[in-house]
Amino acid sequence: MFHANSLLLPFFNDEHRALHDSLHRWCRQHFTSRIHNGSVDLYCQKLVRQLGDAGWLRYTVPAAYGGQLPEIDSRSLCLLRQTLGYYDGLADFAFVMQGLGSGPITLFGSDELKAKYLPKVATGDYIAAFALSEPDAGSDAAAMKTKATRTADGYLLNGVKTWISNAGIADFYTVFARTENDEAEGVTAFVVDANTPGLEITERFDLAAPHPIGTLTFTNCYIPASQRLAQPGQGFKVAMQNLDVFRASVGAAALGFAETALDMAINHASTRQMFGGVLSDLQITQAAIGDMSTEIDAATLLVYRAAWERDVLKQRTTRSAAMAKLYATESAQRIIDRSLQMFGGLGVRVGQPIEMLYREVRALRIYEGATEVQQVIIARETMKNKTGEAK
Template identity: 40%
Template sequence: MSRVFPPLAERYHELRESARVVADACAPFADRADESDSVDPDIRRLLRASGLTAVQVAGEFGGLYDQPDSLAVTIVREQFAMVSSHLDSLFAMQGIGSFAISVGGSDEIKQSWLPRVAALDVISALALTEPDVGSDLKALTTTITADGDHLIVDGWKSFITNAGDADYYCTLGKEVVDGTVGYSLVLVPADTEGVHTSRPHQVIAPHVLGDVHFDQVRVPASHRLGAPGKGFSLVLATLATFRVSVAGAAIGTAQAALDDALEHTTTRTQFGAPLARLGPIPQLLALSWTEIEVARAFTYQAAEAAAAAPRESLHLSSMAKVAATEMAAHVVDRSVQVMGRFGLIRGSRIERLYRAARPMRVYEGATEVLLDSLSKQLIKEHRA
């Protein structure tokens, strides 16, 4: 099927091809990996051998480019999500879980961790949410307390990607700084005494996901990321750089669903004709194709803007994330519908895609939360 890719520098075309090769190599393990709640060893081996996780880290620490590149990450995630949500997640979290180190870590911390992140020698995690805290991060209860040359982390994080398999957790907690409550980020190695993980939940699209308990965990003060009480700025920087890449994953998911729908409807005959020529099915297929191409064009534009000026382009990244994930939900559901009973078979790829598409509208900013933020910016700019 013809696909429209917006004009890109040659390096991005080469990157897309490299990502496609890795995705194809991972395809034989996708069914197993996408049902696993721990990192699949074959997926990790192939991703590590590809060197593609290096796009998440600056060149001076073993990265592929000078700085982590939003467009590069988005392009890779599109290819990976077409084959395996497990592959996509493992790749994406190397950037999401390490960016605070890149922008807020000491030279020693950067040198210690980032080359290993780039090589996938370690697995990254970002610990933000809690059992009673989701979108309202300022309500978190995890605490960070300075104690001489150490920081004490105490609290409970929930629904943390890579929990149990991660080698470290960039952890957000409350900290009293000069008598004022702020929010700080601390790097906590997973093997530190007092760190415990569990997996009490699993989502509809199985995921490496769990809870992390910090029981009076002591880490050196040098593990602080950024300034005391200013952790939210690092979280925002992470979102500004990587949120748009969720749109890339959504496009890949939708594309794979449409490919399955096309294969089914062009090879199955009913009433003497291919399904692809009967009733509303041609229009449904064409609508899905149109929506995917529109989402891809805007997402690449937003990702390019995010690569150049992340904070200034966060509204575009949010728009792309909303548009692409909502589009993916429609396209995948439409694909199931045109495949009839064959779209309902448990264990099929279309079933995996159906389940994978749904969480995308929730994580990294639920659709409604992002629309609320966008509306405030829109009104503010209108009144200016």
């Protein structure tokens, strides 16, 4: 669990500390296991309803549209993801997709679009999704092929989006397409209702850690111009600013995963009989726990520095958020692996919480920009800053 002293860092105020405490109490009542059986779709729909009824989804939209705070607060998002991730990976997923899918509307939507979608996102009545990736355009979003052809009063969407979380259960999708026959070239963003004619879910597939995901196919899918976000050709700006808000929170989710893995390791090592004592008596075990604890503290500082810079300094966090995501997700993978190693054969048995964590953490190093992409972002931003200083 989040080390108590961490909450005393200057990144946080009393509201953040109260949020952390109340959310932990709620999670302890509602989540007793990371292991789920049955339909993942039904479970995620249930989670969205639970999170909405409890008021936690209100942190994903501004107060003017049913939110908890005047504007989206990155530190609160991170605390929510870290805490939910500690207890249940799918709860973290269900929460963040409400924010990631509706974030472009918050940032760039018209008043009409905000009023139409955001209040229902905050209550859990609408499930949101974010549709950027394509079969040949993942980290390289510039390779996007989905097209939006201008008509007299709207657009016709044609193309394929894949790796879309909440595909099949979402009520709306924020979709990015290359604009044709418009006043501006480039990529444009749209809000597409799930029941729009011409939009089909053409594939669903399983992942190592199951969650709702699949492929969307658009065939002459008509979208009114009123469903467009920002101006034509500004889709990359919409996508990147939205990812800037949520990228640090991926690191926060990884922190939650890492913390629960460390707690599992300590609890197991303290009781596992070995060589006339217990596993935690061994210096090699203590060294592993020392390394894991240090990595968690380092990741905490990087994650909440990025969130604080956005909330308090009101500045772009491209570099610091990339650092937070890279370090927190990579260190979480190492921590969970070392924890699983302490469990021995039990650690790889399906149905064990540490085995589920091992599968859950792997995707965090890929989505919202893989580790290698974060390295490139950090390098470019660092070189750009140094070049500017030299002038």
